[in-house]
Amino acid sequence: MEPILEDLEQAEGLAALQAASEEIRDHYRIDHVVYHWVDSAGDQYGCGTYSDAWRDRYLEQNYLRVDPVILGCFQRFHPVDWKRLDWSSKPARTFQAEAIKHGVGNQGFSVPIRGPNGQFALFTVSHSCDDKTWAEWTDAHRRDLILIAHTFNEKALDFEPDRAPEQSQALSPREVDAMTFLAMGYSRAQVADTLSISEHTLRVYIESARFKLGAMNTTHAVARAMSRGLIVV
Amino acid sequence: MEPILEDLEQAEGLAALQAASEEIRDHYRIDHVVYHWVDSAGDQYGCGTYSDAWRDRYLEQNYLRVDPVILGCFQRFHPVDWKRLDWSSKPARTFQAEAIKHGVGNQGFSVPIRGPNGQFALFTVSHSCDDKTWAEWTDAHRRDLILIAHTFNEKALDFEPDRAPEQSQALSPREVDAMTFLAMGYSRAQVADTLSISEHTLRVYIESARFKLGAMNTTHAVARAMSRGLIVV
DNA sequence: TTTCCCCTCCCCAGAAATAGCGAGGCGGTA
DNA sequence: TACCGCCTCGCTATTTCTGGGGAGGGGAAA
Numbered sequence: 001m002e003p004i005l006e007d008l009e010q011a012e013g014l015a016a017l018q019a020a021s022e023e024i025r026d027h028y029r030i031d032h033v034v035y036h037w038v039d040s041a042g043d044q045y046g047c048g049t050y051s052d053a054w055r056d057r058y059l060e061q062n063y064l065r066v067d068p069v070i071l072g073c074f075q076r077f078h079p080v081d082w083k084r085l086d087w088s089s090k091p092a093r094t095f096q097a098e099a100i101k102h103g104v105g106n107q108g109f110s111v112p113i114r115g116p117n118g119q120f121a122l123f124t125v126s127h128s129c130d131d132k133t134w135a136e137w138t139d140a141h142r143r144d145l146i147l148i149a150h151t152f153n154e155k156a157l158d159f160e161p162d163r164a165p166e167q168s169q170a171l172s173p174r175e176v177d178a179m180t181f182l183a184m185g186y187s188r189a190q191v192a193d194t195l196s197i198s199e200h201t202l203r204v205y206i207e208s209a210r211f212k213l214g215a216m217n218t219t220h221a222v223a224r225a226m227s228r229g230l231i232v233v
Numbered sequence: 234m235e236p237i238l239e240d241l242e243q244a245e246g247l248a249a250l251q252a253a254s255e256e257i258r259d260h261y262r263i264d265h266v267v268y269h270w271v272d273s274a275g276d277q278y279g280c281g282t283y284s285d286a287w288r289d290r291y292l293e294q295n296y297l298r299v300d301p302v303i304l305g306c307f308q309r310f311h312p313v314d315w316k317r318l319d320w321s322s323k324p325a326r327t328f329q330a331e332a333i334k335h336g337v338g339n340q341g342f343s344v345p346i347r348g349p350n351g352q353f354a355l356f357t358v359s360h361s362c363d364d365k366t367w368a369e370w371t372d373a374h375r376r377d378l379i380l381i382a383h384t385f386n387e388k389a390l391d392f393e394p395d396r397a398p399e400q401s402q403a404l405s406p407r408e409v410d411a412m413t414f415l416a417m418g419y420s421r422a423q424v425a426d427t428l429s430i431s432e433h434t435l436r437v438y439i440e441s442a443r444f445k446l447g448a449m450n451t452t453h454a455v456a457r458a459m460s461r462g463l464i465v466v
Numbered sequence: 467t468t469t470c471c472c473c474t475c476c477c478c479a480g481a482a483a484t485a486g487c488g489a490g491g492c493g494g495t496a
Numbered sequence: 497t498a499c500c501g502c503c504t505c506g507c508t509a510t511t512t513c514t515g516g517g518g519a520g521g522g523g524a525a526a
Contacts, residue, residue: 005376038465065409065465075462077348078387089403114347115310143238143380150379154311172472185453188513201474207515208472217482218513219452220418226459229353405502421483434504436484441502450512451483 005144008151014047014159017152021048024148028141030127031105035152037121038064047156048124054102066091073112073122079146081138082108083131107134109142111149116229121156123149171230175209178202179225182218238377241384247280247392250385254281257381261374263360264338268385270354271297280389281357287335299324306345306355312379314371315341316364340367342375344382349462354389356382404463408442411435412458413465415451 004027008020021033034048044064046055057063064070072085087096100106105126113121125145127134138145171179174195181191188206192199206218213228215221225231237260241253254266267281277297279288290296297303305318320329333339338359346354358378360367371378404412407428414424421439425432439451446461448454458464 065413070465071462074465075349077352077390078383091406116308119310146383147376147379150311157310174473182452183456185449185456187450187511197473198475200476203514204474206513216418217420219415219455222452223416223418223455223459226456229347407503420481430503431505433506437504438502440484 005147005151008148008155011155014156017047017155017159020152020155024125025049028125028137030125030137031103032124032126034124034126035121035149035156036070036124037119037156038070045156051103054099054104057098057102063095066095068092068095069108069110069124070122073110074120076112079109079111079142079149081134082110082126105129107131109138109145111146113149113153115153115157121153123152171209171212171225172205175205175212176225176231178205179209179222180231182206183222183226183231238380238384241381241388244388247389250280250388250392253385253388257358258282261358261370263358263370264336265357265359267357267359268354268382268389269303269357270352270386270389271303278389284336287332287337290331290335296328299328301325301328302341302343302357303355306343307353309345312342312344312375312382314367315343315359338362340364342371342378344379346382346386348386348390349460354386356385404442404445404458405438408438408445409458409464411438412442412455412463415439416455416459416464 004024007023011017011020017035021035025031025033032049034046034050036048037045044059050058058067068085068087068089069082073080087093105128107129108124108126110122110124113123115121123145127137129137177195178191181194182188186194188199188202192202195202206221209225210216210218210221213221213224215224222231237257240256244250244253250268254268258264258266265282267279267283269281270278277292283291291300301318301320301322302315306313320326338361340362341357341359343355343357346356348354356378360370362370410428411424414427415421419427421432421435425435428435439454442458443449443451443454446454446457448457455464
């Protein structure tokens with residue numbers, strides 16, 4: 001593993017990351033290696049060994065909202081084998097069939113990676129083989145994959161600075177309170193009552209939070225506060 | 234490194250994690266090893282080799298909102314050496330002086346770890362030595378520390394079952410569309426227009442989504458859909 | 467000291483969301 | 497077949513939220 005990680009750590013530029021993913025694939029003799037970035041605005045960036053046809057199809061069909069790998073990892077802390085995800089819904093099964101048709105392996109292992117402000121990325125390896133072989137392979141390389149995933153993410157961020165920091169303005173304590181209770185379903189009157197302030201005052205907080213978050217309305221502000229990790233509900 | 238990580242992977246129970254942090258400290262011959270879990274509701278869980286006096290002081294003074302390690306890592310993607318953090322504010326320097334007085338080393342290295350819904354943890358090692366020695370040590374063990382940090386986090390979560398998956402009822406495709414656009418800040422009229430349906434129809438989706446999610450209003454429904462990973466925004 | 471942000475409170479009019487009632491067609495499952 | 501969930505559309509009335517405006521006090525930083 002070592003030389004692979006060394007190479008990755010010395011990669012310069014996005015093209016080098018593309019090359020690195022191919023190198024990783026060849027080194028481990030697996031079918032695919034993919035790094036996939038999603039941010040809270042819905043923008044995506046991908047890099048890896050999937051075919052162009054599949055990647056285009058994925059974007060065109062907006063499979064982001066269907067893909068059980070994305071949906072599953074989004075709710076999870078730890079790396080996960082694809083077998084443990086929920087493929088039972090009909091859209092998921094349609095998606096799965098099409099993925100396999102496009103050369104994505106029947107086995108997969110994905111490492112979720114998170115950053116500040118709700119930023120989210122996935123590092124995935126996929127392969128075609130039986131369950132036992134795959135279990136042995138992932139057991140043997142789990143640690144490597146975690147390290148590679150984080151290094152890959154670090155590199156990808158280095159080369160795309162516009163995506164990385166994007167300092168979102170912090171909310172004041174009262175604004176956090178307001179957003180939190182609104183996210184919990186309280187009406188403005190209830191929130192004001194809970195915080196023991198007038199509803200007028202509360203409204204000022206909501207407005208300033210909305211302004212800071214660049215949100216068009218309360219629902220939008222709460223959604224942004226959540227996806228940026230400013231509130232937890 | 235290997236045997237240390239093996240031991241950690243076999244740890245069972247919170248007491249074992251405490252023992253593991255001491256073992257790691259002794260293995261690397263450093264002053265302190267600490268794991269610190271935070272959610273923005275203010276709950277904290279800590280585990281490690283700091284003195285009880287320092288831990289109590291930290292909680293009592295609510296240093297969470299002052300500690301540059303927390304504040305800095307919260308805005309950062311990657312592991313960071315304490316030297317690169319911002320210690321310039323007055324509260325930060327007061328905090329630093331007191332930390333050193335309580336036996337926390339002058340050097341430190343912290344790995345931020347994130348989970349779904351804004352959950353956040355830190356794995357930290359700290360030591361007293363000169364800059365050069367510390368730089369060499371962190372360079373040599375950076376990878377180990379990342380792996381240990383993630384394994385530690387995994388274990389800590391295993392033993393805290395209050396974050397159960399809580400499988401929730403799925404939304405229909407149209408309901409997902411509705412929730413998604415609402416989370417993006419669209420008004421009802423805009424969402425209806427975007428989906429090319431009447432606003433009345435849209436309202437039915439919002440209501441049924443609200444019902445399925447057990448939400449009291451639209452904002453609540455969107456918040457729940459997000460925190461359950463039913464929509465990705 | 468001045469400036470800036472945070473917290474608190476007030477009024478008003480118009481826009482938007484909610485609550486309740488109703489209807490019919492389509493497709494899959496029991 | 498009958499049921500159920502999903503998608504689509506309609507009406508009215510009430511409640512709630514939004515977007516302007518304004519005011520004052522406190523604390524921290526420059």
